[in-house]
Amino acid sequence: MLAQRAALFKSSGTAAARIAAKAAAASGRDIIDLTAGEIWSELAPSVRVGAIAAINRNLNxxxxxxxxxxxxxxxxxxxxxxxxxxxxxxxxxxxxxxxxxxxxxxxxxxxxxxxxxxxxxxxxxxxxxxxxxxxxxxxxxxxxxxxxxxxxxxxxxxxxxxxxxxxxxxxxxxxxxxxxxxxxxxxxxxxxxxxxxxxxxxxxxxxxxxxxxxxxxxxxxxxxxxxxxxxxxxxxxxxxxxxxxxxxxxxxxxxxxxxxxxxxxxxxxxxxxxxxxxxxxxGDPAFQLQLRRQVAKARSLGLSILSALTLVPRPAAQGGFYFYLDLTELQRCANRNGRDINADDVVNALLMEAGVATVSGTTFGDPAGIRLSYGIDLELLDQGLRRLTVALNAWN
The missing domain is CATH 3.40.640.10 (Type I PLP-dependent aspartate aminotransferase-like (Major domain))
Known part of the structure; x- marks a missing residue:
């Protein structure tokens, strides 16, 4: 018998999205994963040196x-x-x-x-x-x-x-x-x-x-x-x-x-x-500058691709490394055509039809949004966002 508090919360929705993406990829499908809240990058040199030095000093x-x-x-x-x-x-x-x-x-x-x-x-x-x-x-x-x-x-x-x-x-x-x-x-x-x-x-x-x-x-x-x-x-x-x-x-x-x-x-x-x-x-100013430039370049690429969306406004993406898409108009269009959809439906469709994994806004208390990470490899980001744009525009 579990404690009562165990029923008060669920596993992280972002973690669940990552798991779904990995499961789809493991089945042999070509999946581009835009779910992870992290940046694809090598270690900062100063962090690497500090860690190795601590290991060599037997700090345990x-x-x-x-x-x-x-x-x-x-x-x-x-x-x-x-x-x-x-x-x-x-x-x-x-x-x-x-x-x-x-x-x-x-x-x-x-x-x-x-x-x-x-x-x-x-x-x-x-x-x-x-x-x-x-x-x-x-x-x-x-x-x-x-x-x-x-x-x-x-x-x-x-x-x-x-x-x-x-x-x-x-x-x-x-x-x-x-x-x-x-x-x-x-x-x-x-x-x-x-x-x-x-x-x-x-x-x-x-x-x-x-x-x-x-x-x-x-x-x-x-x-x-x-x-x-x-x-x-x-x-x-x-x-x-x-x-x-x-x-x-x-x-x-x-x-x-x-x-x-x-x-x-x-x-x-x-x-x-x-x-x-x-x-x-x-300090490691060169690494930090390189990381910021990497994120800025990914953001610029992504905003350029997402500007082609017809029913979804281009995200502001003021900070961090996520594009957050507002699906409100897409939902209205679907409703006019006799379909009632929420963010979960869109996320599932993108995964199954476009091979793009995203995070549903329902995870964040918003049934009309989806989150896309642009912290990944630029080539994969380019492919994933183009697939996503074509798929969402086809809903028009």
């Missing part, structure tokens, strides 16, 4: 539960530079990826019944972890405001039970970047209503001109003591498999996180910690 023992002191000091320096506010090592917890940082934040902040405001479409882990912690997700619709929440809608959703607001910019899945005015407004709402802000900026390294990513703490310094910053190196250094991230926040929260982490994963992988410390101490 526990570290502090929330990470090496030197690493936390280096991360505090990074966050200080990005927020224009001083941070110290006791305000940093190194975690096994951003997911653990978010889990720690939910478990440390939320009591049963607490409400968390989550703009939709949303990364599926946000509401799942709120539920695990006993909280209640409250979704704020953004589809009619270019996927950025309106301050009036956020304010209207606040109740006596509201404990926190999730801010994810650049956004997964939509790629929307919150402007300074929106961030300042959210910060003021949090101050006025005594709320926490969980600020996920994992895609912050990829803001595409003319858009700029801003830390909410740099925009509104007064919100610093009620903000938890979540970040990782999975995207910015293409290290998804290394599972290394961090949480920055007030020292009492980090202290609680340390106690929690001591009973869950304990310290993150020691080799990954030393590799990241080497990167932070030495």
């Amino acid at each position: 023992r526990y570290t502090d539960t929330v990470g090496l002191l030197k690493l936390r000091q280096a991360l505090a320096g990074k966050v200080s530079a990005e927020t224009a506010q001083p941070w110290s090592a006791d305000e940093i917890a190194v975690t096994s990826g951003a997911k653990q940082a978010l889990f720690n934040a939910a478990m440390a902040l939320l009591s049963p019944g607490d409400e968390v405001l989550i703009p939709a479409p949303y990364w599926t882990t946000f509401p799942a972890q709120a539920v695990i912690a006993g909280g209640t997700p409250v979704f704020i619709e953004t589809r009619n405001s270019n996927y950025v929440p309106r301050l009036v809608d956020l304010a209207a959703a606040v109740t006596s039970k509201t404990k926190a607001i999730v801010v994810n910019t650049p956004n997964n899945p939509t790629g929307a970047i919150y402007d300074r005015g929106t961030l300042a407004g959210i910060a003021q709402l949090a101050i006025d209503r005594d709320l926490w802000i969980i600020f996920d900026e994992c895609y912050g390294a990829f803001a595409h001109d003319p858009h700029t990513h801003h830390s909410i703490v740099s925009v509104a310094p007064g919100v610093r003591d009620r903000t938890l910053i979540v970040n990782s190196f999975s995207k910015s250094l293409a290290l998804t498999g290394w599972r290394i991230g961090y949480l920055a926040g007030p020292a009492p929260v980090i202290s609680a996180v340390k106690a929690l982490q001591s009973h869950t994963t304990s310290n993150p992988n020691v080799i990954a910690q030393h590799a990241l410390l080497h990167f932070l101490e030495r």
Whole structure:
């Protein structure tokens, strides 16, 4: 007999999409996979050197539960530079990826019944972890405001039970970047209503001109003591498999996180910690520039191909490395022809008819959207998006 909480959440929808793509490919079909939330790239040289050096030094023992002191000091320096506010090592917890940082934040902040405001479409882990912690997700619709929440809608959703607001910019899945005015407004709402802000900026390294990513703490310094910053190196250094991230926040929260982490994963992988410390101490600007150029080139190619869509508007793709397609007009056209379709139907059709794997917006709380990753090889991206465009246009 399973615990009751096991019925409260499902496996990740993005993981399920990857599994479906691999199953189709394993059956012998030619599948181009646009589901993965990662960039195809070699390791950053400085990360490789740091990892090998740590192995050669036989570094195989526990570290502090929330990470090496030197690493936390280096991360505090990074966050200080990005927020224009001083941070110290006791305000940093190194975690096994951003997911653990978010889990720690939910478990440390939320009591049963607490409400968390989550703009939709949303990364599926946000509401799942709120539920695990006993909280209640409250979704704020953004589809009619270019996927950025309106301050009036956020304010209207606040109740006596509201404990926190999730801010994810650049956004997964939509790629929307919150402007300074929106961030300042959210910060003021949090101050006025005594709320926490969980600020996920994992895609912050990829803001595409003319858009700029801003830390909410740099925009509104007064919100610093009620903000938890979540970040990782999975995207910015293409290290998804290394599972290394961090949480920055007030020292009492980090202290609680340390106690929690001591009973869950304990310290993150020691080799990954030393590799990241080497990167932070030495830098790797050539690699980071190359990675940003790679993503920018893929975005430009993809937008050019997707501009040929007839019933689906070209995505804005302001940040990150996803194209998020709005299927609303495609659905209206299908309805006029006697068909009732949602994003799941479109995703299944693309997989079966075009050999292109995508992620349904229903995973993100949106039955009228699909997410496409452009972090893959350029040639495959070109082929996949052309197949997808032909298939969707044939629905006209």
